[in-house]
Amino acid sequence: MAEKPDYYKTLGVPRDATKDQIRKAFRNLARKYHPDAGGSKEKFQEINEAYEVLSDDKKRKIYDAYGTADESQIPHWGGFGGTGNPNVRTYTVNMGGDGSGADFSSWADILDSMRRGEGAFGTDWNFDDIFGGVGGMGGHATSTPRQTRGRNMKVTLNVSFDDAFHGCTKRVTVRVPNKPAMTLDVKVPAGAVDGGRLRYRGRGGEGENGGPSGDLLIETHIMPDPVFSRSGADVHMDLPVTISEAALGARVTIPTPDGSKVRVRVPAGTQDGTELSLHGKGAPNIKGSGRGDLIVHVRVKIPTDLNEKQKTALREFANADSERVRSW
Secondary structure, eight states, rough: OHHHHHHHHHHHHHTTTTHHHHHHHHHHHHHOOOOGOOOOOHHHHHHHHHHHHTTTTTHHHHHHHSSSSOGGGGGGOOSSSEEEEEEEESOEEEEEEOOOOOOOSSHHHHHHHHHHHOOOOSSOOOOHHHOOTTTTSSSOOOOOOOOBOOOOOOEEEEOOOOHHOOOOOEEEEEETTOOOOEEEEEEEEOOOTOOOOEEEOOSOOOTTTTOOOOOOOEEEEEOOOOEEEEEEEEEEEEEEEOHHHHHEEEEEEEEEETTTEEEEEOOOTOTOOOOOTTOOOSOOOOOSSBBOOOEEEEEEESSSSOHHHHHHHHHHHHHHOOOOOOOO
8 A cells, every 4th residue: 555645744844834834835846846847747746735735724634633635535434333324325426537526524514514505415404314214313214205305416626727717628527326427518717716616406416205316516626826826816926026126126027827927116115025916917707897916925035145245245235224123
């Protein structure tokens, strides 16, 4: 059996790393190993896989508990006698191509989904359906079979940043219990957001006793990009600048998510963390017209390896500098 990967070691972060530390580590490694920059495709895939798990609170919690984020390898239904509850009907959806769907990691998740009428339990359920009536959790036998709507099924479709930005069509195969495999051409709209859902009515779990089928929900998951990140229709990116560029001002050419390049003006005296907004250079607004903005976060880079000429210049600057930066 192959050794399970240590995602923390892959990204080079401690197990108690914050989301910001994980994101920064991923971006640094992604730039280094991206195939377009001459890096290793296999290493880049490992980095992406580690970031996808550790940047997602639910997946990270599962990974920390079980050493894997693959829910098919986790004993979800344990805790009733130690070997799982045979009265629980487990519905799984496997998807060929991109991603896989798995909704629940604990009984608390199941009960919460039942209350909301979401996920695999739809909106038509009772405890007899879940725990099998007699022999379940204190349930009772039902004398008359009733029509039951099929379960809603959810699968996750992994989409690259570029495909979500421009829109695309993905052909996927979905397998639902007791139904033949379905091949669907899923149209991902331009500007698709992480967690967006496409609903296919009647394509979910089969109903019981003549009841209607549930729905199939395809949820988009936007894969991380080494340069850009999304917040709705707005796109964010970091712009590293030198001390002299920040102090004296500069014009810098930067990439945009639509593939073009633009020149931005960094004003003299720009501070680290300053935001520059490029109106209309973000993603298409999926819920309306127009586009979001491209928000550029200026990051002033402090040199760590100065030569003698640079040190001399900085000493001369320090001697001539009269600005007071501390108030105490």
